[in-house]
Amino acid sequence: MMEFHHTFPAARGTQAGRPCYVAMCPLRLIPKIFMFDEDEVPPELRAQRALNRTRIPEIVSYLVENPSDYTISAITASVDAQVTFEPTADTGLGQNLGLLSVPMDARILINDGQHRRAAIEHAIEENPELGYDNVPVLFFIDEGLKKSQQMFADLNKHAVRPSDSISTLYDHRDALADLARTMVKEVLIFSRLTEMEKSSISNRSTKLFTLSAIKNATKALLHKGKNDPIGEEEKALAATFWNEVANNI
16 A cells, blocks of 8 residues: 655654654645644643734734844644655765655654744744745654653743843844843943843842843833834934933932
């Protein structure tokens, strides 16, 4: 009986003695081939947390609004079938580069990236051109529910959400983040006494303000929402206000 496969260019490697494969997968295939345990399945029988649907629209907007300037991280998945790997060479680097074939009837379960998968599906509906882009996928061979649950725990155990201050420092798309960075440059007291990475001041710190606090305070000062535009006159007004406050402290 003929068996049909999904075939991806891939690199082969090993983690903890187990084979794994990194492949580039077209975004348009992500919703079709990657499964997710739905919410009605009891938590003890799933290998993932329940999908938080409130997170999805924000990721969709990010992809749709930045089609030529977005970054999306790899998806990790387990395959419950025998895969085949055809290397491009028998020796050297080529023996770990080749074509990965996954049976079309295999169950491919997402261990990490279920919200990205859902967002990709909706983003392609709004902008079909995104479907021709690629996302890296890390494939493991499924070793059962217990192993998949442990993989989820391991992948998320050491994940740490970046502080609001350092996110503000590095986010060049957000107008409020740009406003906060401008305040640090234009307000003398902020330029010398602002903690740029942490969102709280430690006991021995020589700083008095955090970048995230400056962002939130200036946002309130100008009555701005998350996606509201901020003009140069408003930035100048805010800088004048904070400099005047500093002069009177």
